[in-house]
Amino acid sequence: MPANSELERALGGLADRIAILRDDFRPEAALRELETAEDLLRDALTELARGHRRRDGGNLREHKLLRQVFRSLPVPVIIMDTGGTVRRINNETTRLLGSPAGYLIGRAFPLLVDVAGRAAFRSHLTAVLRGEEVSSLRTRLAHQGRAHVVRLVLSRLRMPGEPQEMIAAVVLPTEVPPTPPRLPEISGPASKQTVTARASGADAGRAPTGGEEAEAVSGRRPRTDPAVPSPDLMAAVRRHELLSRFARLLLDEESLREPVALLRAARLLAAETADWVIADVFRDGDPRGADVHRADVHRATVVGPGDQPSGRLQRVIEETSPAEAPIVEQVLVTQSGIVHEMLADDSLLGGTVLSDMRAGSLLSVPIRTDDEVHGVLTLVRQRDRRPFGLADLGLLEEIGTHLGLAMRAQRGFQRRAQAADTLQTGVLPRTLPEIPGFESAAFYHPGSGLRAIGGEFYDVFRVKNGWGFVIGSAAGRGEEAAAVTAMVRNGLRVLSVWEDDPGQAMRKVNDALVVQRTGLFVMAAAGFVRGRKVRLASAGHHPAALLHPGGGVRFTEGGGVPLGFEEGSIPATEELVIPAGETLLLYSDGLVGAQSTAGENYGEARLTELLARCVGQPPGAVVKAVEEDHRAFCGSHATDEVTVLALRRSR
Numbered sequence: 001m002p003a004n005s006e007l008e009r010a011l012g013g014l015a016d017r018i019a020i021l022r023d024d025f026r027p028e029a030a031l032r033e034l035e036t037a038e039d040l041l042r043d044a045l046t047e048l049a050r051g052h053r054r055r056d057g058g059n060l061r062e063h064k065l066l067r068q069v070f071r072s073l074p075v076p077v078i079i080m081d082t083g084g085t086v087r088r089i090n091n092e093t094t095r096l097l098g099s100p101a102g103y104l105i106g107r108a109f110p111l112l113v114d115v116a117g118r119a120a121f122r123s124h125l126t127a128v129l130r131g132e133e134v135s136s137l138r139t140r141l142a143h144q145g146r147a148h149v150v151r152l153v154l155s156r157l158r159m160p161g162e163p164q165e166m167i168a169a170v171v172l173p174t175e176v177p178p179t180p181p182r183l184p185e186i187s188g189p190a191s192k193q194t195v196t197a198r199a200s201g202a203d204a205g206r207a208p209t210g211g212e213e214a215e216a217v218s219g220r221r222p223r224t225d226p227a228v229p230s231p232d233l234m235a236a237v238r239r240h241e242l243l244s245r246f247a248r249l250l251l252d253e254e255s256l257r258e259p260v261a262l263l264r265a266a267r268l269l270a271a272e273t274a275d276w277v278i279a280d281v282f283r284d285g286d287p288r289g290a291d292v293h294r295a296d297v298h299r300a301t302v303v304g305p306g307d308q309p310s311g312r313l314q315r316v317i318e319e320t321s322p323a324e325a326p327i328v329e330q331v332l333v334t335q336s337g338i339v340h341e342m343l344a345d346d347s348l349l350g351g352t353v354l355s356d357m358r359a360g361s362l363l364s365v366p367i368r369t370d371d372e373v374h375g376v377l378t379l380v381r382q383r384d385r386r387p388f389g390l391a392d393l394g395l396l397e398e399i400g401t402h403l404g405l406a407m408r409a410q411r412g413f414q415r416r417a418q419a420a421d422t423l424q425t426g427v428l429p430r431t432l433p434e435i436p437g438f439e440s441a442a443f444y445h446p447g448s449g450l451r452a453i454g455g456e457f458y459d460v461f462r463v464k465n466g467w468g469f470v471i472g473s474a475a476g477r478g479e480e481a482a483a484v485t486a487m488v489r490n491g492l493r494v495l496s497v498w499e500d501d502p503g504q505a506m507r508k509v510n511d512a513l514v515v516q517r518t519g520l521f522v523m524a525a526a527g528f529v530r531g532r533k534v535r536l537a538s539a540g541h542h543p544a545a546l547l548h549p550g551g552g553v554r555f556t557e558g559g560g561v562p563l564g565f566e567e568g569s570i571p572a573t574e575e576l577v578i579p580a581g582e583t584l585l586l587y588s589d590g591l592v593g594a595q596s597t598a599g600e601n602y603g604e605a606r607l608t609e610l611l612a613r614c615v616g617q618p619p620g621a622v623v624k625a626v627e628e629d630h631r632a633f634c635g636s637h638a639t640d641e642v643t644v645l646a647l648r649r650s651r
Helices: 003-022 029-071 091-097 115-128 232-250 258-272 311-319 326-334 353-357 388-423 481-493 502-518 603-613 619-637
Strands: 077-081 086-089 134-143 146-157 164-171 276-282 299-302 338-340 359-368 373-382 438-445 455-464 466-474 522-530 531-538 545-547 552-557 571-579 583-587 642-649
Touching: 029 258, 077 091, 115 164, 115 388, 115 438, 134 388, 134 619, 146 311, 146 388, 232 258, 232 359, 258 276, 258 299, 276 359, 276 502, 276 583, 299 311, 299 373, 311 326, 311 338, 311 353, 326 338, 326 373, 338 388, 353 359, 353 373, 373 438, 388 481, 438 455, 455 481, 466 481, 466 583, 466 642, 481 502, 481 522, 502 522, 502 531, 502 571, 545 603, 552 603, 583 619, 603 619
Parallel strands: none
Antiparallel strands: 077 086, 077 164, 134 146, 146 164, 276 299, 276 373, 338 359, 359 373, 438 642, 455 466, 466 522, 522 531, 531 571, 545 552, 545 583, 583 642
């Protein structure tokens, strides 16, 4: 057989002569050229058979050795055909992706790549197929709930026994800097061809197709119109916006009530990224660790598409037990998210639910914190929409963590609120006792926000040779504040049995608070009533208002240092003489510090005008007028506690 170079020259000459024959066809000459081609082919076939007989035994051993080396490589390696279909994987790839070779071989490798990175992957694959020796990219692989940010190094591979070229993909950790790919030589304008991926803002985030997936064949970044945002950028912006809206929703005070948080979260997700949203949470409200099961959860929230009649189907889904949904148990057991880009099993949510939904893809993630699982969040898209992808899975796993943290905070808040309510029952009297010669009335508004738990109190009680009263507000909220207010209220009750002056009783309570190191201080006003005289002591409290029966409103001095602020501090005291018909009104900071929806303060000026209109009225009418005016001013914005106590000398 002639040498390769001789064979190439002979074939070249044959091709030239055939080209001449196309223009000047002569049967005799054509027959001679066909005979020449036959001789060349026979010689090549004979030599090829000899070579095979010499090398068959060695090749078999070599193939076995190479196969064993490939399987034992310490880094994941995937062999795929030029279309991206997986043909071979080694043991390290199986460990990384969590699936055996029999499951992965024959599947499209791009489905293992994050949706946002598939266009880049395919452009690098194209670059290698068109002649670039090596091309690398940073991307995210995800499969069976596992996700890895890696560096993919692609290279073209010719494998003996394979009818076509193959592509080897080596998976490197991102910390290891890959060998920079050698750029192909550029000999002229024809080598600089670039295909640019384009997508409108409305299409950003969907799986690119065709020309949208191609980048520069040279491995360089594609040339794009700087005025048109890239699809990846638009998808990232939308994900960031959804996360921001979700965070604001969960940080709202109303969301601390769990049903509100779940319902609001489901509605937002249904409006922005899914057709159906289902939330399943544990029945007893307590999170679980590793020992979880779908039988322990109940269906808490179901939200369907707002633009379709779905009421009957929604009721069916609400009545379907999560114990019938295999996807719920799978997420609880693995404690990781699962995405089905193309649904092949309609029983994942139990019965025919997915078929009735016309579901095309499904995504399910745990509602969890670092060490606790609170439930499962499941999203469904219908067949006519773009399927969920790995980018959606990553986003929803983060949202599931946000929701889990919010639910944990809500449960902690509920426990503290219950403790504060229990403590508060000891500092708010059920009824006001009758003080001889006086009429009394009180108003307490608990507020509606986080700051409105356990901070304020009032009381009327017997003292040595008379009656006492107190109103106060702790500079703090929650069970700690409720405990401190209980200490102040009970301390004054006990000390007032021996003390003749409310200032002395408050001074001793102050020293006790300082010793206890609670870290909280209390603004309070206390008075002892003896006959028509009132001895009034103030520890940083607002001045009390006096409504004269002849008209006009004046205020006491107030002032003093709050209780618990400094050891040895002495409250400001003054003695009042209350004539018949005059009303003494004490109020908390929650009243004058209240804000309207426009951000305006209620203030003492508004209170003075209101009280001027109430001169001569009984305490009950005065207190009711203050309550109604406060409600009209704040509306639903009344988040703080408000306490008002009124005493009127009747004779």
